[in-house]
Amino acid sequence: MKWTREEYIKHMTFEKTERQMFVELFGPLIRLDEEWREQGATEEEIGMVGFDWDFVPVVNCGGHTGILPAFERRVLEDTPEYTISTDGYGRKVKLSKGYATIPLPLDYPVKTMDDWLKIKPRFEYSEDRIDWAQVERAKQLQKEGVLVLAWMEGGFDLPRELMGEEGACIAYYEDPELMEDILATVADTTYKVLDKISDHLLIDNLCTHEDLAGKSGPLVGPSIIEEFIKPYYRKIWDMLSAKGTKLFSMDSDGNMNPVIDAFLDCGVNIMYPMEPAAGMDIVELRKKYGKKVAFKGGIDKHVLRSSKEEIKKELEYKMQALMQEGGVCFGLDHRIPNGTPLENYKYYIDTAREILGMPPRDKDKCGWARQAF
Amino acid sequence: MAILEEMSALLQKGRAAKVKELVVQALEEGVSPEAILSEGLLSGMSIVGEKFKRNEVFVPEVLVAARAMNAGVELLRPYLVEAGVESKGVAVIGTVKGDLHDIGKNLVKMMLEGKGLEVHDLGVDVSAETFVQKAIEYNAKVICCSALLTTTMGEMKNVVEEAKKAGIRDQVKIMVGGAPITQEFCDQVGADYYTADGASAGDVALKICLGEM
Helix, strand or coil, rough: EEEHHHHHHHHHHCCCCCEEEECCCCCCCCCCHHHHHHHHCCHHHHHCHHCCCECEEEECCCCCCCCCCCCCCEEEEEEECCCEEEEECCCCCEEECCCCCCCCECHHHHHHHHHHHHHHHCCCCCHHEEEHHHHHHHHHHHHCCEEEEEEECCCCCHHHHHCCCCHHHHHHHCCCHHHHHHHHHHHHCCCCCCCHHHCCCCEEEEECCCCCCEECCCCCCCHHHHHHHHHHHHHHHHHHHCCCCEEEEEEEECCHHHHHHHHHHHCCCCEEEECHHHHCHHHHHHHHHHHEEEEEEEEEEHHHHHHHHHHHHHHHHHHHHHHHHHCCEEECCCCCCCCHHHHHHHHHHHHHHHHCCCCCCCCCEEEEEECCC | HHHHHHHHHHHHCCHHHHHHHHHHHHHHHCCCCCHHHHHHHHHHHHHHHHHHCCCCCCCCHHHHHHHHHHHHHHHHHHHHHHHHCCCCCEEEEEEEEECCCCCCHHHHHHHHHHCCCCCCCCCCCHHHHHHHHHHCCCCCCCEEEECCCCCCCCHHHHHHHHHHHHCCCCCCEEEECCCCHHHHHHHHCCCCCCCCHHHHHHHHHHHCCCCCC
16 A cells, blocks of 8 residues: 555654554565566566555655765676676775675775865765755655655765775774764765755655664664764754654664664664564564654564464564554565565465454555665 | 783773783783783783673774784784794684675684684685685684675585585584574584674684684
């Protein structure tokens, strides 16, 4: 079912919940389409639209807060096994074909303050960061129930993209002025872009992507977030929330438990995808945090490769009454993994809908949109 | 010994320059290289590893501590060689074929080094054949395989099979880890040990090398 922005915002702010929201956040992992075709999937199912998913349509607000202009992307080497190219950050990146969907950097542009100063102008404010035609388009679509998104760079993620994980982590201690300058620059730019846009258009959802945790815990702890990331987040969120923005969502895989408090203190009020394999339990977190934070995801993707009994057990636990009071978009905790039988996937959807009191899947209703925002 | 306790404490804070100063001072005071290594450097790194396991410190703190440890070890190395102090064992480590992620692998490497092991880092996108060839070349007792992707974790089975093919399966233990890896998967592919975090990997690898596992 297609949700409106009003319904979505009320649901995610615990204001009003007449119906549960059951979504597919990311879609399938690479090569799953081949497996499902062999199992008789329709093209609608391969494209994810054939499962009658819940979704809220979204539109970008028209602001660009990242690197601008991006570096030219060029393919340097293409073999049957991999592709090496340059990306928008000017990095050399490698994609392992058949294994990964995202190319990974082989080098990083920033190692010193001098390196950063060379590319800093690409992160500073300029008028061309706002596409006013897109702002107007978003304004019209918003009237039709479309959710308006504004993306900001991750306070951990951007330095990581520029310096690598280890380079960024070391810089917090050995070159804090560099880290502060990167984040102050992007904070200033983001503030100016979104402040101007939000004078014309109500931004519904501020979004950021951090991906800063592994299975055993986050890469950085609360003190780093408090010192470096919070000033950036609060500068943007305090301005937008004063203008009526209700939702601030953050994407991070892994075990985020040790830094949830720190990010709530930064203003975040929606977290996803809440990965159970890394110890994220949305039921326990709801008991601990109540209505301070909403969740998207939370259902263990790996369970789809086990038995139907295990799938049902996971759904009954995650979808218990406590979790049906709003503030949850139930869904898998990341892409649908390889080895997921189509039959199990359909069982997962049908069983979840039953537990959530939703009507049976309508095979004639086509609908899905990526909900990872 | 007070100077070694101070060295350990400074290492935990990542104070590389001060650690180096204290290594020199300790040598001048006649402290044995082995004691400096085990009671000053490795003990400090071990505490960092335990705190990391409990999510009391995080990657930046581990990295700066590891840098401080390595700075101290580099200074100490000629003295360790002269005194005939050997590493506690040898391990090879890498991220499996098709997978280019390295932060998890690098953390495990630091934890193994913090236990006094000699670690040969094979990098990322490492084939099963390379894992085994290098294990033979370095006479390693442990092969550590890392994977972040569900699409690449299957390569770990190839490492196990390659070790069998090369006839070294009973001479080497294969450890597996990474975001999608579980004990069940470890058992399924016939690897020896799975650990959920880098610090635990260090503990297990040390026990393997000491013949305790």
